[in-house]
Each structure stands twice: as structure tokens, then as C-alpha cells.
Amino acid sequence: MITWPATLLVLLLAAGQAFAVDWQVSRFAGRDYVSIDKIAEFYNLPRKAVPTEKNLSLARARRSLLVTLGRREVEINGVKYLLSFPVIAQEGGYWISRLDLGKTIEPAFRPELVPGVKTFTTVILDPGHGGHDKGAASPYELEKNFALDVSRRVRDELQKAGLRVMMTRNSDAFVELQDRTAMANAKQSSIFVSIHFNASPNRDANGLEIFCITPRGSPSTEYDELLVRDMIQEHGNESELQSFILAGAIYHSLHGSSLTMCDRGLKRARFAVLRATKMPAVLIEGGFLSHPADARLVASKDWRNKYAAAIATGILEYKKLADLKKAPRLAADYRNSRPGESTPVAALPSPTPATGGVVLRDLPEAAEN
Ligand SMILES: [Zn+2]
Incomplete structure (x- = not known):
């Protein structure tokens, strides 16, 4: 030593x-x-x-x-x-x-003391996958369809709150990752939120996680050792602290809500959409489609509504920080504000029974982009 x-x-x-x-x-x-x-x-x-x-x-x-x-x-x-x-x-x-x-x-x-948390007018929502890129699958539905469905629900919540929303896809279309980030980078005064669901060969893996870009000189969460690419300063690193705070605001809102999914953590990764975006950017993995209980929850429209509302709330907390320098609420703040629920819910409630078949009947929406 x-x-x-x-x-x-x-x-x-x-x-x-x-x-x-x-x-x-x-x-x-x-x-x-x-x-x-x-x-x-x-x-x-x-x-x-x-x-x-x-x-x-x-x-x-x-x-x-x-x-x-x-x-x-x-x-x-x-x-x-x-x-x-x-x-x-x-x-x-x-x-x-x-x-x-x-x-x-x-x-x-102390998020309120971090400089450079700038106000924004547009939220870019990025539903993962699309078209021939199906993403993961649960017995109920494909990831690409869940991602679009949840993104639309988040969009509706944000628009109600007066924010502009741009979606990198609003139909079952395949969009290249670089086209998604190019679309985002062309939009001034914005933040970027990518919506995905998880899957693993390990059937026990479950829960929520959120990613923001790995700081330069640090290994990503998935790796124990530094890789050469970890030394590269990417566009995403220019707003890495802001991305981290946005991720925290959304993550606390998710865990303060009654979504009852396990906490896998706020993690770091050098995903393409986090590397190339020039604005605060996060990627959310909303439960494991390969896990029976998670998959049942995600298949429930009620759950997806709550999930989307919690994402929107977290985004609005970040907006409050940008506009008013008010620190985003913590998970405990949300729980304490709900009567009779001051402690985390430990047990998973019986999931809403899935109706089977197509759960996203309302999925097709006129393609806009
Ligand atoms: Zn995905």
C-alpha cells in the first residue's frame, strides 16, 4: 500500500x-x-x-x-x-x-449542485427494436411491441404535462441505431429515453434496471476490467452527469411506484444510443420477458400504464431540477406520499392474469415518421 x-x-x-x-x-x-x-x-x-x-x-x-x-x-x-x-x-x-x-x-x-442540468422542451422517446428486429419475447408478446406500447403511454403522459415528444419510431418499423441518434441529435433542447425489455438465458433473472453512459476510464457494469474503448470520450460523455441524474430521477420514480419489480440497479454501459447522443440519455430495461412473473406483469395493461406513468414522472422530476433546481424525489418520498405504504412492498402480488393471445390490440397506430 x-x-x-x-x-x-x-x-x-x-x-x-x-x-x-x-x-x-x-x-x-x-x-x-x-x-x-x-x-x-x-x-x-x-x-x-x-x-x-x-x-x-x-x-x-x-x-x-x-x-x-x-x-x-x-x-x-x-x-x-x-x-x-x-x-x-x-x-x-x-x-x-x-x-x-x-x-x-x-x-x-446533490443533483441540485451539478452544473449543466439544462431545461428542455422535447423528450425523444426511443422504442427499442422494430420490424424484423423483434428483440426479446415473452409468451405474451414481443419486446418490440411492448416497447412501442409503453413509449406511446409515456408520450401521452408527457404531452398532458405540456412537453413535446418525438418518437424515433411510431410503427413496427426497423430503424437503424445511428438513424435514431441522428434524429435525436438534430433536435435542440431535448433529452433521450430509450425503452426496452430484458431477457436472459438464466430464467431466474428478473427486475428493473436503467443505464446511462459509462464514464471514461471506468469499466461498464457488465465487465470487471477496463477495455480499450472505455478510454474513448464519446458524445454521450459530454453530458454523462446529466444522464446519470436523469437516470436516477426515473429510477427512483420507478421504485417509488407500486410496480413491485426487483431493483437490479442504475448501471453503466456504452450502448450505441448512449454513446452517440449529445443530450442527456438513458436506456430503461423494464423487466425480464424471460422471467414468468415479470413477463406476466409486463403483459398487463394496468402494469404498463403504471410503468409508463412512473417513467413520465421521473422525467418531469428531472425537468423540475432543470427549471427550479429542485432535487428529484427519492423512492421513499413517493412511498411516503401514498397512505398506508411507508415501506417498500416486499412481496409480489398475484400478477394480473394475462388474457393470452395478443395483449396489445391497440398497437397499430398510423405511422407518423
Ligand atoms: Zn431491447
Whole structure:
């Protein structure tokens, strides 16, 4: 272990102010780390907490951080996030990489201080797949059709709230990824939300996850090691903090709603639509079509309505942040605002029985684009 240098001044630039903090950055195995004790001090969390079974849990008021030694999964303010690097133990305490402090912990705890969260007038909704590209499949319906159906429901909610919506496809058409991002990049004052559903050969895999672009110099969530492409600065990296905050706003809304799907986390990936878009951009995977319970939920129109409404709510929370510098609501805020439901729902309710056959009878809509 090398402590290098003993003390280093890190400036967190926020809202035009520079917070000078003596973070005492230390270098372990060639990477900069900050101690959880320092993080606790800075964010006014309880200090000198003692880990139980490699878990360290810090919570005060509305802010909480739960880390596990050796893991990239952390829980911040009640939902799961994936760090770039695992939490390590050094000098009798736990440490988080400096990159994770700047790219995850800080924007998750203080989104209202992140500069460059600009207002927008248009939401670009990107229903995944289409045409011969069917995406995943459940016994009820294909991913491409669920994605279009949900996107239309999100569109309707956003339009009701007065936002403009552009869809990268509004029919069962195949659209190349580069055409989707070119369409988006031609639109000023916008954000980009891609709607997908998941599938896995592992039939037990289930739950919701959301992606924003991997920061430069960090492995994507799916990988343990850095790849050469992780060193490339993509268009998407120009607004990576804003994308992260948009993802968080939507993700907290999803988990604060009564969707009852498991929390797989806010993750990082270098998907084509996240790399090439020049505006805040996220990709949501709304449950596993390969998982029986998830598939039943997604096949229910009621569930898709709720799901779309929760996505729209998250987008509007991001808009509030952009317009009013008001931090997006957390999952717990949504739950607390529903009478008799102050704790997360642990058990999956019996899913709405699927009617079988085509569940998306209302799918065809005049092709507009
Ligand atoms: Zn997909």
C-alpha cells in the first residue's frame, strides 16, 4: 500500500462554487481512493460506523449509503447503484474510488449542485427494436411491441404535462441505431429515453434496471476490467452527469411506484444510443420477458400504464431540477406520499392474469415518421 501523496486537495465543482475539501486521497494499486469516513464527514452521515458482515450502512435523515466490501453494488438513498470499482478495505476502513465519488456519490446525493442540468422542451422517446428486429419475447408478446406500447403511454403522459415528444419510431418499423441518434441529435433542447425489455438465458433473472453512459476510464457494469474503448470520450460523455441524474430521477420514480419489480440497479454501459447522443440519455430495461412473473406483469395493461406513468414522472422530476433546481424525489418520498405504504412492498402480488393471445390490440397506430 502506498499513500500518495499524504494529502491532496480535491475540488468538487458544483453550481459554480468550488468546495475545497481535504479528502486525503490515497493511491492503492494504481488508483485514487477516498475513505468512507471522509465521505461520511462531508455528506453529514454518521462517522466511524462499524461494518457488519462486510456491510457498512450509513444513514441520516433522507440520505443513506450502504456499501459492501469487495462489491460494486451500493445502495444510495434506498436504491441500487453500480460503482465503477469495488469498495476496498485499507488502513482499518473502507474506501471508494475517487472516480466513483465524483461520478456517482456526489451527483446522487446533490443533483441540485451539478452544473449543466439544462431545461428542455422535447423528450425523444426511443422504442427499442422494430420490424424484423423483434428483440426479446415473452409468451405474451414481443419486446418490440411492448416497447412501442409503453413509449406511446409515456408520450401521452408527457404531452398532458405540456412537453413535446418525438418518437424515433411510431410503427413496427426497423430503424437503424445511428438513424435514431441522428434524429435525436438534430433536435435542440431535448433529452433521450430509450425503452426496452430484458431477457436472459438464466430464467431466474428478473427486475428493473436503467443505464446511462459509462464514464471514461471506468469499466461498464457488465465487465470487471477496463477495455480499450472505455478510454474513448464519446458524445454521450459530454453530458454523462446529466444522464446519470436523469437516470436516477426515473429510477427512483420507478421504485417509488407500486410496480413491485426487483431493483437490479442504475448501471453503466456504452450502448450505441448512449454513446452517440449529445443530450442527456438513458436506456430503461423494464423487466425480464424471460422471467414468468415479470413477463406476466409486463403483459398487463394496468402494469404498463403504471410503468409508463412512473417513467413520465421521473422525467418531469428531472425537468423540475432543470427549471427550479429542485432535487428529484427519492423512492421513499413517493412511498411516503401514498397512505398506508411507508415501506417498500416486499412481496409480489398475484400478477394480473394475462388474457393470452395478443395483449396489445391497440398497437397499430398510423405511422407518423
Ligand atoms: Zn431491447
